[in-house]
Amino acid sequence: MxxxxxxxxxxxxxxxxxxxxxxxxxxxxxxxxxxxxxxxxxxEEIVGRLSYHWSPKHTSAVYAEMFAEEVNKRAKGRLRIDTYPNKQLFGIREVLGPITAGSVELGAVIGIVGFPSVVKDFNIASFPGMW
Known part of the structure; x- marks a missing residue:
């Protein structure tokens, strides 16, 4: 037992x-x-929003559209870039913040205009007559 x-x-x-x-x-x-x-x-398709300030006929806007079309073609439905010209989402001075915050995935950033709001040392390029 x-x-x-x-x-x-x-x-x-x-x-x-x-x-x-x-x-x-x-x-x-x-x-x-x-x-x-x-x-x-x-x-699922990933959508990237490209925000820029140029008018649709500006050379940079034409190239941005070409970039989006090429990505859309090569990604074969896995990725799509939607473009927003003419400050539809954000203008030249405010696009950097939304990019870093994730409000927009891509944006046209011009260092002399956009970066001083983030890093004040970039203001040196803005001194009139300096260059």
Whole structure:
């Protein structure tokens, strides 16, 4: 006849083993689910917004549109660049902040105009008659 403590420990071992097996199974299922999430997101189209201040006929705007068209063509539905000319989203002086904050993904930034608002040392290029 088995001792009561042996029976107790055997039962506890079985319960612990079952609990561990369930946790491992749950962990494996969770890992598989997490592994599948990026695969699902790969199927979605990523949209990048390009904000610039030039009018549509400006040379830089023409090249920005060419860039967007080329990206859209080569990405084959995985990535799309939408352009916003004429300060539709942000102007030349305020576009840098929204880019760093993630409000817009791409923007036309001109260092002499945009950077001094972030780093005051860039103002040296703004001294009249200095260059």
């Amino acid at each position: 088995e001792d009561q403590s042996v029976i107790f420990h055997r039962n506890m071992f079985r319960k612990t083993k079952n609990l561990v097996n369930r946790k491992i199974s749950t962990g494996i299922l969770l890992a598989l689910a997490i592994g599948l999430v990026p695969q699902l997101s790969l199927a």
